[in-house]
Amino acid sequence: MRPVDASSLYLINGMGIETFFQYIIAGITYGTIYAIVAIGFNIIYNATGIINFAQGEFVMLGAMTAVTLNEYMPLPAAIICAVIITMAVGALIETLFIRWLKNPAVLRLTIITIGLSILIRETALHIWGAGVRSLPYFTGTAVTTISIGDVLVSPQILWVIGVSGIMVLILSFFFNYTLAGKQMRACASNSNAARLCGINAKNMVSLSFILSAGIGALAGCVVCPITYVQYDSGTSLAIKGFTVAILGGLGNSTSAIAAGMILGIMESFSIWIMPTAYKDVIAITLLLLILFVRPSGLFGNAETSRLKEF
Amino acid sequence: MLRNKNFQIGLLAFIVIAVQLMITFTGKTPYLTQLTMTGYYSMVIIGLTLLMGYTGQISLGHAGFFAIGGYTSALLTTFNMLPYRSKPLISLLENVGVLTLRKDLYEMDILTVTPWAACIAAVILSVLIAWIIGRPVLKLKGHYLAMATLGFGTIIYKIVLATTFLGAADGLSDIPGFSLFPGLEVSGKSSIRIENYYIAWGLVIVSMILLTNLIHSRVGRALRSIHAAEDASNAMGVNTAQYKLKIFILSAALASLGGVFLTHFNGGIGPSEASIMKSVRYVAIVAIGGMANLWGALFMGVLLNFLSLRGYLGSFDDAVFGAILIIIMLFAPDGLLNKDLFTGIWFKLKRLAWKKVNTE
Numbered sequence: 001m002r003p004v005d006a007s008s009l010y011l012i013n014g015m016g017i018e019t020f021f022q023y024i025i026a027g028i029t030y031g032t033i034y035a036i037v038a039i040g041f042n043i044i045y046n047a048t049g050i051i052n053f054a055q056g057e058f059v060m061l062g063a064m065t066a067v068t069l070n071e072y073m074p075l076p077a078a079i080i081c082a083v084i085i086t087m088a089v090g091a092l093i094e095t096l097f098i099r100w101l102k103n104p105a106v107l108r109l110t111i112i113t114i115g116l117s118i119l120i121r122e123t124a125l126h127i128w129g130a131g132v133r134s135l136p137y138f139t140g141t142a143v144t145t146i147s148i149g150d151v152l153v154s155p156q157i158l159w160v161i162g163v164s165g166i167m168v169l170i171l172s173f174f175f176n177y178t179l180a181g182k183q184m185r186a187c188a189s190n191s192n193a194a195r196l197c198g199i200n201a202k203n204m205v206s207l208s209f210i211l212s213a214g215i216g217a218l219a220g221c222v223v224c225p226i227t228y229v230q231y232d233s234g235t236s237l238a239i240k241g242f243t244v245a246i247l248g249g250l251g252n253s254t255s256a257i258a259a260g261m262i263l264g265i266m267e268s269f270s271i272w273i274m275p276t277a278y279k280d281v282i283a284i285t286l287l288l289l290i291l292f293v294r295p296s297g298l299f300g301n302a303e304t305s306r307l308k309e310f
Numbered sequence: 311m312l313r314n315k316n317f318q319i320g321l322l323a324f325i326v327i328a329v330q331l332m333i334t335f336t337g338k339t340p341y342l343t344q345l346t347m348t349g350y351y352s353m354v355i356i357g358l359t360l361l362m363g364y365t366g367q368i369s370l371g372h373a374g375f376f377a378i379g380g381y382t383s384a385l386l387t388t389f390n391m392l393p394y395r396s397k398p399l400i401s402l403l404e405n406v407g408v409l410t411l412r413k414d415l416y417e418m419d420i421l422t423v424t425p426w427a428a429c430i431a432a433v434i435l436s437v438l439i440a441w442i443i444g445r446p447v448l449k450l451k452g453h454y455l456a457m458a459t460l461g462f463g464t465i466i467y468k469i470v471l472a473t474t475f476l477g478a479a480d481g482l483s484d485i486p487g488f489s490l491f492p493g494l495e496v497s498g499k500s501s502i503r504i505e506n507y508y509i510a511w512g513l514v515i516v517s518m519i520l521l522t523n524l525i526h527s528r529v530g531r532a533l534r535s536i537h538a539a540e541d542a543s544n545a546m547g548v549n550t551a552q553y554k555l556k557i558f559i560l561s562a563a564l565a566s567l568g569g570v571f572l573t574h575f576n577g578g579i580g581p582s583e584a585s586i587m588k589s590v591r592y593v594a595i596v597a598i599g600g601m602a603n604l605w606g607a608l609f610m611g612v613l614l615n616f617l618s619l620r621g622y623l624g625s626f627d628d629a630v631f632g633a634i635l636i637i638i639m640l641f642a643p644d645g646l647l648n649k650d651l652f653t654g655i656w657f658k659l660k661r662l663a664w665k666k667v668n669t670e
Binding site (some may be wrong): 050051097101104105106107108109110111114115116117118119121122123125126230235239242246275276277280281284285287288291292295 | 368370446447450452454456458468469471517587590594597625626628631634635636640
């Protein structure tokens, strides 16, 4: 009794090369989003060793705030304000819940972030309600397409890929060439030694929260026109982002991008063999398999995963 | 005397009876329904306390086991096998008494599995799944373990939500009462409310007797040694992997038993029972109850589940449990009903008083 829709019938009968690329494009789009969420995970993980389960909520919060602000101001301003507000929320969370704890166990911090994600979600439910919201397309409308060869692509997909690409470039510049970025890497590899060199490790943790909140919010704004946003859309993004982070090796952001693409494309082709409703199961099954077989990730071995590089 | 386990069980039984008498006396009988449901949820909570508090393994997927139990039993007791009656296997099962003929909502004859057989099948299935899942999962530690169990819970939730023959978002209904033995039935009929209250709490008391005996035995000491220092206890000759797996399976079995009984009591089950929020709620209750404290977890579980089921928490239902989780983890990571916490506060107060006296 599997529900069969028209598109999958067409696929069973024979798939043209355009359809194949169409699926690849869809996979890359979603993969990019997952990779950005995973990078958010990695930044905080590298600075603190915590898995921030509220990372998906940052994405939701950014998109929701932008949708609300867009009613009062032009789109670019709304997005910038939403990113700043989400960064403030990230800073607030860090100061209120993480900063003052002395030598807490990692699991304890992880449970705290689970609680935080619930609180943020429920607050969003009370502020915005359970309805589905969306931002307008950045350029063109929902039906505008650009054809690359025979493949039709929505301009928003180009926005997603472009903004994510620029974000990754800026991040790698930040971590490799700026003082603050170098300090964060120093804290990540050995926070005691970094403190002895005069780096304020606590501020670096704050910075990591602010940075990952900002990245999440920006990603949320860019994908919002395609994926829509709802008060609980952060949770599944967090699970997928975590899957990607583990798949690429926790803490390694370059391989997170590759892992994101793998998961995105796998999901997009999964519609082939099973109903769409089970799409999420793919990611989680992959996560479990990776955790059981190779917790250090596809691209790392146990030793290199300990050398935390961004 | 309070530390005597027979006394504790006796006290629980006394409270159960006293509460029933009080409610019947004041005429607030609907409270009994929620207390019955609370009893079944308590099965999950005490199982999870054993796993989290005594072996130190977190599970964010226990609602999954609850749902496996409930859904298996629900599916078996509602799936109509009448068209296949002539098949040798089906007729054999019918002759053995595993299958039974009953009328459904529309007064049509359907051939389904008897609740007893369905209950046993449900528990066996969840034990099997716990065994398969537990072996690789319990090798993981810390947030890897949290995430893996969360992933398991999410898979169960997604499957339940998306599968048509499990009722998708509507869940399954028209589940018959579970006749324990002639004259004693688990079902939501208001005429047998008191009997059902005692069935639920009888089940809890029996589980508590089993678990307290387990904790006070050699096994219990081994479990605590795993929690305190896993490597050391391994070196001392405790087969830690085996113990962790067994406790995981035991707690899964308790959870699914709770699921089976609640499903028959309610006459239906929906996907919300499998949701991640339910798992988080169980973890929050165990945490606030004091982690390695069966009685504390049972008490907090009854309190919070009852408030939630009565609707006192309103639309803040999930937020309350999230807030509890944060506050407990921030201020009292060893749990609220914990001896050390109180002595700690006592010492701090004493020191404050001492300082004041000295500075004056």
